[in-house]
Amino acid sequence: MLESILMIKDPSARITYRRNWGDYYLIRITSPEIAQKALPGQFIMARVSDRSVPLLRRPFSIHSREGDSLEIFFQSSGIGTTLLAGKKEGEDLDILGPLGNGFDIKNGIGKKRATAVGGGRGIAPIYFLAQELLAMGSDVTVFYGGKTARDLPLKERFEAKNLRLMCSTEDGSLGFRGFVTGLFESKMDQLNPEIVFACGPDLMMEEIAGITKKNGIPAQLSLESIMGCGFGACWGCVKKIRMSGAEEWTKICQEGPVFPADRIIWE
Ligand SMILES: Cc1cc2nc3c(=O)[nH]c(=O)nc-3n(C[C@H](O)[C@H](O)[C@H](O)COP(=O)(O)OP(=O)(O)OC[C@H]3O[C@@H](n4cnc5c(N)ncnc54)[C@H](O)[C@@H]3O)c2cc1C
Ligand code: FES
Known part of the structure; x- marks a missing residue:
């Protein structure tokens, strides 16, 4: 607000x-x-x-x-x-x-061992986030996934930063072959993240929510929705989110687009 x-x-x-x-x-x-x-x-x-x-x-x-x-x-x-x-x-x-409300990196969260996952165009906010986390002294790993190598045009941009970058493509043309969620899950034990951030298609986000829940790690997910106004006036963007305990139709533009994974109702 x-x-x-x-x-x-x-x-x-x-x-x-x-x-x-x-x-x-x-x-x-x-x-x-x-x-x-x-x-x-x-x-x-x-x-x-x-x-x-x-x-x-x-x-x-x-x-x-x-x-x-x-x-x-x-x-x-x-x-x-x-x-x-x-x-x-x-x-x-x-x-x-x-x-909107961005990723919550205040109160020491930004100083933790952080992992950020971006799928396709969902990588867009991850770059800004990674830069801020690095400035706060966090140890940052970024997972970047797409269908094919052409879908990872920002690879060099991330490589120029002082972070760990792990790439995946569905056709195996660059990095791990498969979904970025598969690569992320396979590296959980090695990286042992304390906080996970993600942005991408809904299916990817639901998977990330499941993996982080199973491993007891907090996650913040940036959701997409069709937006009419972007500032709370039209109700065009609502999704079901657990707010103060109860499920509510919630304006993604105003209360989000970033929500704790355990508050999102997947439909
Ligand atoms: C908070 C937020 C941040 C976003 N950030 C990015 C970003 O950084 N980079 C990026 O490439 N995309 C981003 N998107 C998605 C982007 O807004 C849509 O791709 C764009 O609005 C589509 O407009 P269009 O006129 O080209 O598509 P249309 O011709 O209207 O439709 C093409 C496709 O886009 C979807 N779409 C249409 N309007 C929206 C909308 N307002 N929001 C979401 N999906 C829509 C439709 O369902 C359809 O599948 C973001 C969306 C949200 C909600
Ligand atoms: S886009 Fe209008 S209320 Fe969210």
Whole structure:
């Protein structure tokens, strides 16, 4: 709730850098107020077109932050992301942010032996998180999974950081052959993490919730939902979450998108 009140509208965030690897895109935007307030796991809502289609803004995790700039990393998958992918350096983007409650790394959590798992485009917030954890002195392992080697374009970005990176692909073209959850589970004893963070498709997240529960390790999972507004006004994003003990239809944009794994009801 507090984060939503602090939300900033920046109608002219300037795109200063853009690159792509196939249908994955990285865009750097100058937006001083949003960048300075951003926390790992928070997101922005971007207006991708000046026309009425698509009418609704689209949510994107904050991938990194440096000074007055922030980056988003996304996969073009539909009308909105295709329009965003077509934006050029020097163009302005209308964004709202920072939104939602990010990963909780306060009160010593960020200093623990941490493991972060990103599946496909779900790797986007993991980079910002890993950078903050490293700055806090945490021992960080990142698992990065995708269908094929082309789905791991950020591998070199992570390798340039002082962390352990473990990659998986479903077709075996890079790293472990299989799902990232399989690789993660096979390394549990060796890594002995004290805290696990994850972002990715629902099936991956449900698996991570199961593995961490079995091993008695707390996990924080960043959920996706279709979002109309991004700040609690439309009820378009609700999912069932255990809040104060009881199951409740909960606004993912406002109370999340990050939740403790043991509070999420998988349907
Ligand atoms: C908090 C949050 C953070 C996200 N961060 C990232 C990110 O960092 N990188 C990234 O690539 N993607 C991210 N997404 C997903 C991204 O918002 C959707 O892929 C995007 O909105 C699809 O828009 P579109 O117009 O291209 O797709 P559409 O043409 O509208 O639909 C294509 C597909 O995307 C799904 N979709 C449509 N709208 C949304 C929506 N608002 N939220 C989720 N799924 C949607 C549809 O169900 C469909 O499967 C995030 C989603 C959320 C909720
Ligand atoms: S997206 Fe509108 S309430 Fe969550």
